Amino acid sequence: MKTFLAFFLVAASAQISFAALSYLRYNVKDSILREPPLRQPIPTADVIQEGWVRQRLDNFDPQNTQHFYMRYLMNSEHLQEGGPIFIFVGGEWTISPGMIRAGHMFDMARNLSGLMIYTEHRYYGYTTPVPNLEMDNMRFLNIDQALADLAHFIVYMKEQIPQIRNSHVILVGCSYSGTMVTWFMQKYPHLAAGAWSMSAPLLAKVDFIEYKEVVSHAVTTVGGEQCSGRIRRAIEEMEAMVAANNTSEINRLFRLCDPLDLTNQLDVWSLFSDVAGPWSGMVQYYNEFYRDIEDPCENLVAINATSDIEAYAEWLMNRWRIRDGYCYDHTYAAFLDDFSGTNWDDWVARSEWRQWLYQTCAEYGWYQSSGSEHPDFIFGSSFPADFSLQWCHDLYDNFFTPDIVHGSIDRTNVIYGGLNPNVRRVYSSHGEFDPWAPMGVRWDINDESPTVILPRQSHCSDTSSISDRDRPEVREHKERLFQVILRWLEEADRNQPNPEAKKH
Numbered sequence: 001m002k003t004f005l006a007f008f009l010v011a012a013s014a015q016i017s018f019a020a021l022s023y024l025r026y027n028v029k030d031s032i033l034r035e036p037p038l039r040q041p042i043p044t045a046d047v048i049q050e051g052w053v054r055q056r057l058d059n060f061d062p063q064n065t066q067h068f069y070m071r072y073l074m075n076s077e078h079l080q081e082g083g084p085i086f087i088f089v090g091g092e093w094t095i096s097p098g099m100i101r102a103g104h105m106f107d108m109a110r111n112l113s114g115l116m117i118y119t120e121h122r123y124y125g126y127t128t129p130v131p132n133l134e135m136d137n138m139r140f141l142n143i144d145q146a147l148a149d150l151a152h153f154i155v156y157m158k159e160q161i162p163q164i165r166n167s168h169v170i171l172v173g174c175s176y177s178g179t180m181v182t183w184f185m186q187k188y189p190h191l192a193a194g195a196w197s198m199s200a201p202l203l204a205k206v207d208f209i210e211y212k213e214v215v216s217h218a219v220t221t222v223g224g225e226q227c228s229g230r231i232r233r234a235i236e237e238m239e240a241m242v243a244a245n246n247t248s249e250i251n252r253l254f255r256l257c258d259p260l261d262l263t264n265q266l267d268v269w270s271l272f273s274d275v276a277g278p279w280s281g282m283v284q285y286y287n288e289f290y291r292d293i294e295d296p297c298e299n300l301v302a303i304n305a306t307s308d309i310e311a312y313a314e315w316l317m318n319r320w321r322i323r324d325g326y327c328y329d330h331t332y333a334a335f336l337d338d339f340s341g342t343n344w345d346d347w348v349a350r351s352e353w354r355q356w357l358y359q360t361c362a363e364y365g366w367y368q369s370s371g372s373e374h375p376d377f378i379f380g381s382s383f384p385a386d387f388s389l390q391w392c393h394d395l396y397d398n399f400f401t402p403d404i405v406h407g408s409i410d411r412t413n414v415i416y417g418g419l420n421p422n423v424r425r426v427y428s429s430h431g432e433f434d435p436w437a438p439m440g441v442r443w444d445i446n447d448e449s450p451t452v453i454l455p456r457q458s459h460c461s462d463t464s465s466i467s468d469r470d471r472p473e474v475r476e477h478k479e480r481l482f483q484v485i486l487r488w489l490e491e492a493d494r495n496q497p498n499p500e501a502k503k504h
């Protein structure tokens with residue numbers, strides 16, 4: 001997920017606008033929208049088939065006969081007749097072959113002689129159901145439609161491929177697609193024997209203050225008090241300068257292209273949001289072997305400066321590579337400029353931001369806001385959820401007012417049940433350092449739906465194969481999951497209602 005969006009980021013992506021005069025203006029947004037990581041070698045043998053399945057544009061309107069083609073990837077190299085079907089469900093990203101060529105799902109599917117499939121979510125990647133992303137065309141983008149696509153996909157594929165006609169389906173998803181597989185088991189339990197839901201947020205919420213709380217906790221725990229203290233003090237110093245109406249140091253240290261205009265609240269929020277931004281990606285995809293928090297913290301602490309704000313600004317300018325001749329465009333206007341555009345080949349569509357942001361406005365909220373009262377909180381109070389609500393309003397034809405967004409979020413929780421999903425056979429996993437975890441179920445849903453919290457793990461960090469690098473808790477979790485899936489498959493076989501379909 002995009003993190004701030006939902007679910008999902010690692011490195012700061014710097015975007016260059018060439019509209020500048022004497023220097024290059026950088027508008028920096030950390031991009032968390034990406035496919036879940038699979039940090040292990042991936043074999044390159046060409047065994048992946050790509051396919052397209054015809055889907056209804058509107059699964060809920062019998063009078064709408066428009067169609068589109070949904071992309072999927074498939075690996076059948078280990079399939080034997082009747083073997084299970086493992087579907088890794090794509091979320092708000094472009095699918096790629098890695099997930100069905102390696103990783104824990106791959107290992108389980110191979111060991112069970114199963115088929116592996118990776119589905120692409122409508123409106124993402126190459127699955128483009130509408131001519132462009134103008135507001136009127138966004139209406140068919142929602143999880144209700146995506147789950148119905150998946151339901152039809154399963155039925156259709158079983159009809160098409162004789163070896164899997166009587167096979168059982170195991171769904172796997174992570175982040176937003178973890179949400180999808182959990183809710184699929186609620187809506188379409190007849191179509192899957194069980195689901196592994198990784199790092200899934202289930203409670204829609206506008207003011208997602210918990211996200212940066214977890215980021216604060218992880219930075220302090222992993223990076224140490226020196227690091228988190230420096231971040232906290234730097235942001236406090238910035239906030240004090242803003243409060244005192246003296247922004248000259250901020251303009252200079254952060255190399256702002258245009259001086260900070262305190263009468264423009266959106267610019268102030270935008271600056272503070274960007275300044276806190278890099279830590280979200282580091283924590284969300286933290287991996288201890290790659291020292292994703294340790295190294296940046298060591299760099300920050302090592303800077304010899306007269307004040308914390310000076311050290312922090314130096315660290316940030318290095319990270320964003322804003323050096324001499326470059327400036328940082330913090331303005332809300334620059335953001336709007338980058339994020340506008342409604343064509344499939346516009347950056348905002350290719351990066352999948354326009355689609356995902358729309359889903360947050362129309363379904364989930366999940367705005368990673370500042371202002372927590374928690375004593376460990378290090379990011380101040382200068383980027384409230386109102387800032388993100390403004391994006392909803394400005395990027396989609398002024399349709400989304402705060403009231404409409406709040407109503408959309410309520411609708412999602414009414415339909416899907418928030419933290420009380422009525423599901424069976426869903427195995428949930430979360431990481432202690434995953435900022436998304438507070439929006440998920442962190443307890444067993446019921447006897448058939450266990451949940452595990454993995455210490456010091458982050459978002460979607462359990463996708464990879466069992467290895468010597470796994471902490472004991474992680475290894476145990478992966479082994480137990482395999483046993484749970486074996487049990488689900490046996491039960492599905494036993495409970496097969498159609499005697500014709502029973503395996504012999």
Ligand SMILES: *[C@@H]1O[C@H](CO)[C@@H](O)[C@H](O)[C@H]1NC(C)=O
Pocket residue numbers: 107108111466482
């Ligand atoms: C799959 O089988 C191999 C070989 O028996 C074994 O090493 C591996 O741990 C198994 N993987 C899983 C997920 O059970």
Ligand SMILES: *[C@@H]1O[C@H](CO)[C@@H](O)[C@H](O)[C@H]1NC(C)=O
Pocket residue numbers: 243244245
């Ligand atoms: C800050 O400066 C602005 C414009 O110069 C002025 O209108 C405002 O009253 C000042 N606020 C404070 C707290 O000094």
Ligand SMILES: *[C@@H]1O[C@H](CO)[C@@H](O)[C@H](O)[C@H]1NC(C)=O
Pocket residue numbers: 246247248249
């Ligand atoms: C603003 O702050 C800077 C350093 O932070 C200081 O040198 C300067 O005197 C201040 N200006 C005013 C008008 O207070």
Ligand SMILES: *[C@@H]1O[C@H](CO)[C@@H](O)[C@H](O)[C@H]1NC(C)=O
Pocket residue numbers: 304
């Ligand atoms: C940091 O700066 C102080 C004062 O300028 C200096 O004495 C000290 O040697 C510097 N430390 C490092 C590690 O550069």
